[in-house]
Amino acid sequence: MLAKRIIPCLDVRDGMVVKGVKFRNHEIIGDIVPLAKRYSEEGADELVFYDITASADGRVVDKSWVEDIAKVIDIPFCVAGGIKTEADAQRLLMMGADKISINSPALADPTLITRLTQQFGQQCVVVGIDSYFDQNSKQYQVYQFTGDESKTAKTAWQTVDWVKEVQDRGAGEIVLNVMNQDGVRQGYDIDQLSLIREQCNVPLIASGGAGTMEHFKDVFQQADVDGALAASVFHKAIIDIMDLKNYLATQNVSIRL
Amino acid sequence: MSFEPQALNTSRIDALIIDTGCANISSLKFALERLGYCIEVSSDKDKIIASTKVFLPGVGSAQYAMGGIIERELGEVIKQLTQPVLGICLGMQLLTEHSIENAIDTPCLGVVPGEIKGIKTHSPSLRLPHMGWNTLSNISDSPLFTGLSESDYFYFVHSYCANVSQYTLAECDYGQAFAASIGKDNFYGVQFHPERSGKSGAKLLQNFMELC
Numbered sequence: 001m002l003a004k005r006i007i008p009c010l011d012v013r014d015g016m017v018v019k020g021v022k023f024r025n026h027e028i029i030g031d032i033v034p035l036a037k038r039y040s041e042e043g044a045d046e047l048v049f050y051d052i053t054a055s056a057d058g059r060v061v062d063k064s065w066v067e068d069i070a071k072v073i074d075i076p077f078c079v080a081g082g083i084k085t086e087a088d089a090q091r092l093l094m095m096g097a098d099k100i101s102i103n104s105p106a107l108a109d110p111t112l113i114t115r116l117t118q119q120f121g122q123q124c125v126v127v128g129i130d131s132y133f134d135q136n137s138k139q140y141q142v143y144q145f146t147g148d149e150s151k152t153a154k155t156a157w158q159t160v161d162w163v164k165e166v167q168d169r170g171a172g173e174i175v176l177n178v179m180n181q182d183g184v185r186q187g188y189d190i191d192q193l194s195l196i197r198e199q200c201n202v203p204l205i206a207s208g209g210a211g212t213m214e215h216f217k218d219v220f221q222q223a224d225v226d227g228a229l230a231a232s233v234f235h236k237a238i239i240d241i242m243d244l245k246n247y248l249a250t251q252n253v254s255i256r257l
Numbered sequence: 258m259s260f261e262p263q264a265l266n267t268s269r270i271d272a273l274i275i276d277t278g279c280a281n282i283s284s285l286k287f288a289l290e291r292l293g294y295c296i297e298v299s300s301d302k303d304k305i306i307a308s309t310k311v312f313l314p315g316v317g318s319a320q321y322a323m324g325g326i327i328e329r330e331l332g333e334v335i336k337q338l339t340q341p342v343l344g345i346c347l348g349m350q351l352l353t354e355h356s357i358e359n360a361i362d363t364p365c366l367g368v369v370p371g372e373i374k375g376i377k378t379h380s381p382s383l384r385l386p387h388m389g390w391n392t393l394s395n396i397s398d399s400p401l402f403t404g405l406s407e408s409d410y411f412y413f414v415h416s417y418c419a420n421v422s423q424y425t426l427a428e429c430d431y432g433q434a435f436a437a438s439i440g441k442d443n444f445y446g447v448q449f450h451p452e453r454s455g456k457s458g459a460k461l462l463q464n465f466m467e468l469c
Contacts, residue, residue: 001391001392002383002387002389002390002391002411002413002431003389003390004388004389005390009418040455045390054374070283070284071287071288071290072291072457074288074291074453074454075412075453075454075455075467076412076414076450080298082297096281096283096287096416098284106330119317119321120316120317121316121317121347123316123388123416124316124414143269157459172386200384201381201384201385202384203384203385203386203389204384226381226389227389242391256410
């Protein structure tokens with residue numbers, strides 16, 4: 001039976017792993033390769049590396065660390081941040097990344113999703129979506145350039161519509177990051193993820209809000225997501241990956257042990 | 258694992274990965290190097306023919322990948338290989354007779370009977386692509402699966418598959434049963450990615466290198 005995936009996310013800035021709260025105030029957590037290796041050995045099912053500065057700065061940063069990661073880990077990993085062209089994607093895939101994830105560049109030019117899918121296959125094209133719940137309008141809005149607070153901007157897209165659009169354009173997987181919940185460890189946004197799940201026929205990964213092992217159980221059981229992504233609970237050793245997987249197995253969540 | 262990595266010797270090549278122009282070659286090369294093997298990546302006919310073990314990787318569409326093989330004039334070369342050959346993911350699919358993706362029917366290498374079609378999950382709760390870690394069933398006694406069991410997980414990512422047949426070495430289930438591995442004579446194929454399947458995948462690669 002296909003296992004639900006536990007996915008530690010490593011935000012990368014200038015070759016170091018960092019973590020902020022609600023996308024702000026980034027603090028350095030450590031070197032990339034030892035952390036990647038540790039998570040892989042501890043039972044992570046997949047890793048995501050977000051180069052959080054790349055899109056906002058309008059530059060392609062040094063990604064040689066991708067090859068360093070590919071050499072040491074034996075689980076799949078995805079690289080995100082600043083991928084604007086087929087050539088950008090090809091470089092990362094050649095270095096050993098299994099998937100590439102696009103966010104702001106897909107909003108700027110949605111045809112990028114289609115072009116990447118046609119060249120590299122649907123299986124390696126992930127679209128990351130930063131969704132913010134607006135208390136006034138009671139609507140879920142898509143934001144871009146969330147890696148840099150000064151450039152973060154609301155787009156014209158409502159989240160549900162953008163989720164449909166990226167699937168029509170060939171996305172192989174969607175990572176939905178709920179900005180309201182990011183870094184605060186109060187639980188995944190089950191309501192929003194359930195709503196998006198109904199519209200999402202490709203694998204859906206929940207991101208933002210994990211604080212306890214129960215939060216993972218809830219998001220798998222109530223929102224039926226395919227994977228749950230988290231950062232601070234793993235970086236700060238609040239949750240041990242193997243303990244989490246053993247717990248989920250006792251809760252009848254299909255998991256790889 | 259009892260396997261002792263062999264001393265690195267640049268003059269000795271243990272296996273060759275066929276460079277078909279697809280982009281996922283590095284991870285396979287690194288996985289084999291972690292096991293201590295010396296690997297060459299090449300599309301050179303003479304080197305492919307001379308290698309003791311050959312890998313055929315692949316991602317993307319069958320049409321694009323077969324195009325890469327034809328462009329490099331490697332179709333006949335691969336078909337006539339007599340040493341063990343392991344096709345991975347799309348590389349496995351290319352070993353069959355033909356592949357139907359999005360109504361495009363692509364003739365493939367035809368060294369293992371069978372065809373590739375879209376997965377029919379028969380359930381909206383089973384999303385496509387089939388992406389993630391899954392277990393195997395009806396595992397044959399092929400040396401490729403020595404020491405591996407139904408409790409081992411392997412990493413899959415695909416939307417197309419080969420149906421179960423007499424050439425199936427192991428099955429997987431995702432709404433429908435399909436061939437997780439196929440084999441005929443010296444040709445082997447796995448639908449999953451052993452290079453990204455943790456210790457279970459490493460064991461399979463080692464089996465191919467040592468036992469096939």
